Amino acid sequence: MSDLQNTQDDVKAENRIFPPPAEFAAKAAISGMDAYHALCKEAEQDYEGFWGRLAKENLTWHKPFESVLNESNVPFYRWFEDGLLNASYNCLDVNLQNGNAEKVALIFEADDGTVTKVTYRELHAKVCQFANGLKSLGIVKGDRVVIYMPMSVEGVVAMQACARIGATHSVVFGGFSAKSLQERIVDVGAVAVITADEQVRGGKHLPLKSIVDEAIAMGDCEKVRNVVIYRRTGGQIGFTAGRDLWMHELVANQAADCEPEWVDAEHPLFILYTSGSTGKPKGVQHSTGGYLLWAKLTMKWTFDIKPDDVFWCTADIGWVTGHSYIAYGPLAMGATEIVFEGVPTYPNAGRFWSMIEKHKATIFYTAPTAIRSLIKASDADPAVHPLKYDISSLRLLGSVGEPINPEAWMWYHRNVGQERCPIVDTFWQTETGGHMMTPLPGATPLVPGSCTLPLPGIMAAIVDETGNDLPNGQGGILVVKRPWPSMIRTIWGDPERFKKSYFPEEFGGKLYLAGDGAIRNKDTAYFTITGRIDDVLNVSGHRMGTMEIESALVANPLVAEAAVVGKPDDTTGEAICAFVVLKGARPTGDEAKKIATELRNWVAKEIGPIAKPKEIRFGDNLPKTRSGKIMRRLLRVLAKGEAITQDVSTLENPAILEQLKQAQ
Ligand code: 6R9
Numbered sequence: 001m002s003d004l005q006n007t008q009d010d011v012k013a014e015n016r017i018f019p020p021p022a023e024f025a026a027k028a029a030i031s032g033m034d035a036y037h038a039l040c041k042e043a044e045q046d047y048e049g050f051w052g053r054l055a056k057e058n059l060t061w062h063k064p065f066e067s068v069l070n071e072s073n074v075p076f077y078r079w080f081e082d083g084l085l086n087a088s089y090n091c092l093d094v095n096l097q098n099g100n101a102e103k104v105a106l107i108f109e110a111d112d113g114t115v116t117k118v119t120y121r122e123l124h125a126k127v128c129q130f131a132n133g134l135k136s137l138g139i140v141k142g143d144r145v146v147i148y149m150p151m152s153v154e155g156v157v158a159m160q161a162c163a164r165i166g167a168t169h170s171v172v173f174g175g176f177s178a179k180s181l182q183e184r185i186v187d188v189g190a191v192a193v194i195t196a197d198e199q200v201r202g203g204k205h206l207p208l209k210s211i212v213d214e215a216i217a218m219g220d221c222e223k224v225r226n227v228v229i230y231r232r233t234g235g236q237i238g239f240t241a242g243r244d245l246w247m248h249e250l251v252a253n254q255a256a257d258c259e260p261e262w263v264d265a266e267h268p269l270f271i272l273y274t275s276g277s278t279g280k281p282k283g284v285q286h287s288t289g290g291y292l293l294w295a296k297l298t299m300k301w302t303f304d305i306k307p308d309d310v311f312w313c314t315a316d317i318g319w320v321t322g323h324s325y326i327a328y329g330p331l332a333m334g335a336t337e338i339v340f341e342g343v344p345t346y347p348n349a350g351r352f353w354s355m356i357e358k359h360k361a362t363i364f365y366t367a368p369t370a371i372r373s374l375i376k377a378s379d380a381d382p383a384v385h386p387l388k389y390d391i392s393s394l395r396l397l398g399s400v401g402e403p404i405n406p407e408a409w410m411w412y413h414r415n416v417g418q419e420r421c422p423i424v425d426t427f428w429q430t431e432t433g434g435h436m437m438t439p440l441p442g443a444t445p446l447v448p449g450s451c452t453l454p455l456p457g458i459m460a461a462i463v464d465e466t467g468n469d470l471p472n473g474q475g476g477i478l479v480v481k482r483p484w485p486s487m488i489r490t491i492w493g494d495p496e497r498f499k500k501s502y503f504p505e506e507f508g509g510k511l512y513l514a515g516d517g518a519i520r521n522k523d524t525a526y527f528t529i530t531g532r533i534d535d536v537l538n539v540s541g542h543r544m545g546t547m548e549i550e551s552a553l554v555a556n557p558l559v560a561e562a563a564v565v566g567k568p569d570d571t572t573g574e575a576i577c578a579f580v581v582l583k584g585a586r587p588t589g590d591e592a593k594k595i596a597t598e599l600r601n602w603v604a605k606e607i608g609p610i611a612k613p614k615e616i617r618f619g620d621n622l623p624k625t626r627s628g629k630i631m632r633r634l635l636r637v638l639a640k641g642e643a644i645t646q647d648v649s650t651l652e653n654p655a656i657l658e659q660l661k662q663a664q
Contacts, residue, residue: 014406018413018446020422024395028304028442036443039456050457051079051485055293060094061085062262065289069483074510075503076490077483078266079290086260087269087292088131088164091331092124093260100334107310107359108153111200111342115358118153120334123160126153126251128258130161133250137226139192141166141261144271146190147317148172148181148212150199151341154230154247155317158194159270159327163288166261168268170283173318174199174206176608178214180281184273186220187283188492194247196230197237202346209237265289271492272320274430275545276501277535283492284320284430290485294434295329301455302424302438303363304396305333312338313365313398314352319542320430321400325365329434344370349377350384353416357389364416365398365426369540371408371416373571378415386415396441398424401541402573403529409448427451427529429514430543431502433486436460436514437527450526458484460527462518467507475519475530480512487512535632537566537574542610546632549576549613552606556599558582563622563630564613567639575614577639579622579660586618586659615639619660624652635660 025031030039043050048068055065065083095101101121108116118126139145145167149155155171162169170188172181185193195212198205209229216224229237230247269288273281299305311330315321330337338359344352352374356364378385397417404412404425413423422441428434436458437451444452454460459481462470470476480487491498503509517530532538535546546564553562561581569575580599587595596616604612617638623631631651637644638660648654 014447014449016406016448018422018448020442020444020446021420024304024422025442027306028440029300030304030440031442033443036440036453036456043457047457047482054297055080055083055289055485058296059085059289059293060090062089065265071483075483075499075512076495077487079287079483079485080265083265083289084262085265085289085292086164086166086262087288087328087332088127088160089260090292090296091160091163091328092120092127095120095331095334096124098334103334104336105331106153106156106337106339108339109341109355109359111203111346116153123153123157123331125256126157127160127164128256129251129254130157130247131164131258132254133228133247134161134167134192135165135258136250136254137192137228137245139165139167141263141267143167143191144170144188146170146172146181146185146188146193148174148176148193148195148208149230149317150174150196150201150208150232151316151339152196152230152232153339154196156327156339158230159317159323160331163269164258164260166263166267168271170271170273171318171323172273173316173608174208175318175610177605178211178218179605180607181211182215182218182221183281184283185215185224187273188271189223190221191223192226192228193224194228194230196232198233198235200233200341202343205233205235207235213238213240263288266489268489270323272323272430274320275536275543275548277545277547279545279547279551281545281548282494282497282501285489285492286433286486287489290487291324291433292328292332294484294486295324296332298434298455299325299329299333299335301440302426302435303365303398304441305330305335305363307334309335309362309395310338310360310393311335311363311365312340312356312359312361314340314344314367314370315365315400320433321365324434344374345377348384349374349381350386350389353384353386353389353391356391356394360393362393363396363398364394365400367401367541368399368404368408369402369572371399371404371412372573375408375411376571387418391416392418394418394421396424397421398426400426400428402538403531404449406448413448422446425449425451427527431488432484432514433488436480447521447524447526450521450528452526454527462520462527463507463511465506467511472520472525473522475517477533478514478516478518478527478529479507480514481510483512537564537576539566539569539574539576539610540572544576544607544611548607549578549603549611552603552611553578553580553599555606556602558584558595559599561622563632563635565632565636565639567615567636569614572614576611577615577617577635578613579617579619579635579638581619581621586620588618592618617660617662619656621653621656623648623654623656623660625650626652628652
């Protein structure tokens with residue numbers, strides 16, 4: 001399996017080049033590198049003119065903007081600020097007007113394979129009815145609504161309905177625990193929570209509503225007036241009279257028309273929590289105008305979306321990828337898209353390929369972790385190999401969430417792309433709203449493992465610790481030098497943290513710091529992301545702060561101290577490895593196993609199952625400097641199982657390394 005875990009050196013040495021297929025390039029929205037360079041040049045020569053033109057051409061404005069970019073309060077940039085629009089209007093009404101009313105918007109496939117198709121006309125009606133329902137609860141423009149829902153038509157409807165009435169949604173991934181949910185409800189000050197009775201994944205029913213009840217019972221959720229429940233399974237749930245309502249009852253008598261609330265371009269469309277390098281998740285605030293522009297435009301540029309495409313992004317709406325490339329981008333383009341409730345391995349690991357065959361998907365966008373696990377599965381069982389299915393409808397593939405190692409890229413190219421579909425390796429973040437660096441499928445020659453070049457208008461660069469440009473071939477810190485429309489606006493409730501995290505003074509306060517390292521190839525100037533440079537882990541494409549997991553561990557009464565690091569993993573990219581010191585004696589043997597299981601479950605309760613450490617090692621202490629700082633650098637080496645070659649003379653307690661070398 002070692003070939004699935006390339007080192008960064010392998011990526012840097014990669015020299016296979018795959019030019020875009022001529023047939024693809026001929027029909028592409030951006031065809032050939034000259035067209036790409038022309039757009040880049042337009043942006044360089046007249047930055048505001050470039051973005052202003054695109055915003056006018058791609059969005060429908062209720063009141064056109066005059067001001068493109070207001071930079072008077074850096075880094076709180078304001079885009080198209082005097083324009084008025086509505087995101088839901090741009091995704092739905094616009095499609096009713098331009099001949100897409102009877103076109104299928106959503107192809108929903110449930111966990112058990114049941115398919116429901118929803119046309120633009122039907123989606124518009126559902127969104128309007130739900131928007132009217134929310135209004136009847138007294139929810140108004142500017143209110144925050146938490147959405148804790150499964151992958152479903154109703155999940156998309158909930159997001160769009162909030163957008164329609166100007167309520168700011170904050171979607172919390174359905175895998176997060178009651179505690180994580182409560183923290184987000186409190187931080188965002190939600191007036192309502194939209195949820196389902198249960199979710200269904202891999203044949204199992206998992207609770208949602210009872211977790212909402214638990215979260216609210218934890219306290220400080222007094223602002224929540226209502227909990228709206230979508231009935232997914234009919235499973236048993238508790239019902240708090242006066243607070244809880246069924247979604248189907250709420251919409252029953254509502255009109256299928258709802259005048260959109262026209263909002264400023266800067267009005268917060270959503271707040272999405274993501275991990276940073278402290279224990280507290282950050283509420284990333286996005287705008288309406290700039291965000292929607294980029295969600296739509298990247299559908300055109302990166303995915304080359306055409307009217308008869310069937311687009312499938314496998315992300316969950318609880319992550320930013322599900323926001324931009326399920327809930328907003330495809331609908332703003334009037335596309336047909338697949339929404340999938342289940343998991344890639346149920347009823348077997350051929351599920352993705354059989355769905356591509358069934359729905360004739362043409363564009364498929366997934367995460368490297370899914371690809372790696374399906375490689376393993378099809379090695380083990382040839383019956384679920386993609387080439388056993390008729391996936392000839394595919395014309396374009398995408399990757400997102402973490403670096404894709406060249407071997408996984410090659411497998412994806414050969415076996416899913418049948419050596420004829422370009423692969424767009426899209427680098428971006430919750431904070432960037434949409435793609436930042438990615439090949440353009442009809443223009444950019446591909447190099448496995450490289451996200452290639454920035455999109456036109458995105459001024460990405462690599463700098464050193466003082467903010468000075470580095471030459472190609474030298475690795476450094478990835479920054480963006482100019483603001484762009486879909487960028488994060490602030491951290492909800494914490495503008496100081498926003499400034500410090502993303503526009504630090506050390507870099508002059510004007511460079512956007514992505515939190516990733518990168519290097520550009522000497523010959524091609526292509527970018528390769530070398531990974532996070534902060535204390536953020538990427539496990540199966542999910543972002544997690546080491547501090548969050550450490551805080552969760554330390555909250556357990558048995559634990560005195562904990563340090564969490566990432567270690568490379570064949571399937572999940574990175575795996576969580578925790579070094580733990582208990583208040584009592586260091587456990588060994590079966591007792592260590594028992595406590596490790598207990599702590600894993602504890603973390604699942606505190607944060608969610610995705611944050612469970614894969615490995616827990618117990619020590620009498622942790623390696624510390626004389627000033628008491630935990631040497632995470634050394635723990636990373638230990639976690640990898642490598643020998644420590646660094647100087648450890650500054651360590652207070654070097655003997656501890658020997659003890660921590662062994663797993664429990
Ligand atoms: C969209 C999304 C962001 C972090 C980012 C980086 C990593 C995402 C990547 C990639 C290499 C790619 N990342 N895409 N690294 N190549 N194509 O994933 O957002 O959850 O906020 O994660 O993911 O480290 O900084 P988010």
